[in-house]
Amino acid sequence: MNKVGIKQFLRAVSFLCLLVLLTVAASYMLAPKDNTPEGGIINPNANGFFSEPENSIEIAVLGNSDAYSGFSPMELWNMYGYTSYVSAEGHQSVAQSYSQLKKIMSRHDLKLVIFETDELFIKSKLAETAAKIINASAGSAFSVFQYHDRWKTTGLRELFKKPCYTAHCATKGQWLSNDVKGYVGGEYMVKTDKKASIPLSAKAPLDMLVKACRENGIELLFLELPSQSSWNYEKHNAVKAYADKNGIPFLDLNIDRDRFGFDWSTDTRDRGNHLNSRGARKATLFIGEYLIRNYSLTDRRRDADYKQWHKDYEEYAKQVKI
């Protein structure tokens, strides 16, 4: 490269650095300064962990709508005293799960991550996944791509304000439903040796998620909650193979349904796709038994610092009608 070439190269690199700096600055200014809906945050329920006391959450549950419908942190608390938060979003991709994990880790000292595996089979465009992974890896540095429209509602003062998270989610990320619309179809978990394939757009960020857990000394558990419409034995085999290869335990409640008294006629809100609050209670208690046997988590029920959790349980219990 000649002198002119070097000069041009340095100039291009400097300009790119300037762009990165501007993007980071815009991201800081436009990022929501609170995790309430009014604060402009996307999916406030999934981001409620920001306003939980620092290092108070031991278990993070990641996944899509199956996870926020079928796992109940309050039941887990009431029965076992474990503190958990469901940071799940509708159609959450694995790259987004990874991004959420990074965010939770920045505030809480996690001991266990429960990853709901349904989202592994949702195909997304590789390029979009790559963009999400870049964004997730850089934390919130490029959140302007997600929150750019907040220029409409953000005042000049708020642009430079430090974040202050105030939202309170009594269900700890669970989406409660008291609807009962039973599933009356046949058995969907028909045993087979066939194996579905996990798309590369899911596998790449999953590898990153596994690595992040390992590097931070966090146990990882794969979980599949009952879902008649989105799950089958081929997918089970695919996750089992990946889990075995990476030494990750895998709890598939679609196979173990009889062991915790699951009933498709009463425990689903939409004919077999998602669980209702009764189904979530049954599933969570079963998972709790599994956690007691396999992990050394802390029962915080007698800890004075966790009084709020008892109040939250009372509020939760009032909302559960079935």
Place this chain on the structure above:
Amino acid sequence: MSYTSYSYLLIFLGTVFIFYTVVPKKFKWAVLLTASYVFYALNSGKLTVFLLLATAAVYFAGILLDCIAYTSALAKKGLEREEKKKLKTLINYQKKAVVVLTLGFIFGILLTIKYSGFFAGIFNRASEFAGLNFVLPEFKFLMPLGISYYTLQAAGYVIDIYRGKYRASHNFGKVALFLSFFPQITEGPIGRFDDLADPLYEGHGFSYDNLTKGLQLTAWGLFKKMVIADRVNLFVSEVFGNHGGYSGSILLAAGALYTLQIYAEFSGCMDIVTGSAQLFGVPLAKNFERPFFFFFLSENWRRWHITLGAWLRDYVFYPVSLSPTCIRTGKFARARLGEHFGSFLPTAFALLITWIGIGFWHGAGIKYLIYGLYYYALMMLGMLLEPLIARGFSALSLRREGRLLNALRILRTSALVIGGMMLFRADSVSVWLEMLKRLFVSFDAGGFAGTVLKCGMDRQDFFIVLLGASAMFIVSLLQEKGIKIRESVAKQRLAVRWAAYAGLIMAIVVFGAYGTGYDAVDFIYGQF
């Protein structure tokens, strides 16, 4: 893969540019050809076969035409004049047969895929009306990407060889690259082989100038598309989707904003693709020349979608207007109806065919036919009334170039263009007529202020659109005055240049209509 997607801008374009830069010069065309077919296959899958068929058809037709010309030149030697004449007739007949068969084949594919359902529908309705019990199946085929664009390019290639404009290429890769080049396959511009084939094929080394200018133009195109067009789409979709609930004044605003949307989007796309091609040192034909600055409808059309207009002029209008029948009709009419009307008739006939072509090129439907005829009728009216208008001006001793008059002309032409665009955007001709009726019978100017902010765009959206459109207008104005914007910016100090470039990119990032709350908007002209 949209031209505004991460996949295209960050991954596809970046990867192709790196490969193109590092491979030796003689293989650079192969990188572009591979990239073009990958791009096409990613978008159209199995339908890529239609592109291949069109390419093969015109490639072999070109070679055949060349062979016929070559053998006829050899055979002519030593022949008598009469025999030469006979041979020429035979050769012309053979060449015509090759061209007609090839055009029949490539346009046959286009007609079958794009228009067969429409024409079958018309036939079935006519059959039902006549009481016949004969029904044709109304197929709806998946459209291969850019079929309306590459078919015209392919046809132009064969016709030009037939006319002797240039010789056929014996390099299949060169023809294939000319027809499939990824920046222009989706929305044009419709290229000519003699302009495009060599720059595509010869291979260019790394050029910092091409890289920076290509990226600048791409960013400017993204600004037009994402900041202006996609934001305006919020209003346009709402009003056109629920037109029955809005007053004439809101419908007029929607028509005007749709005109802005389609211009910002189409010209923005042209900037993106021209910028993309510039990265590889390939200059694409100009498709827009500031159509805002026009007094007459015909001028507007000359500056709008220039390559389509030029294609139809060269391959439809001229052949029709210069055909023996047209010339004979013109002579006949001039002798009986006078000079003005006599020369008007053959032109009007050739233009009718051209405008029907423009209408149907945009889509298979009565709406598109009417769209073409709308402009045709207005232009014909202008041509017919011209002598009367000229006489009127001279009788009143008025200047035809006054400022006020020009302003009125711009206003009139804008109104006519907006009327045409409303038809283009409306679901059907009857919806368009209903909307036009509301412009006159329930305009409700008083209620405009109370409604305009409830149609999908809020105050801030309008503010951004106003700023963006003003920037676009100022740039156009400067270009109209002959100022080359990119060159002018390049002459500024580094801080000024960087502020301009970074400002443009950050404006797209912050004010672009994308992500949560916005539906991805496909390029309108990408659907043809």
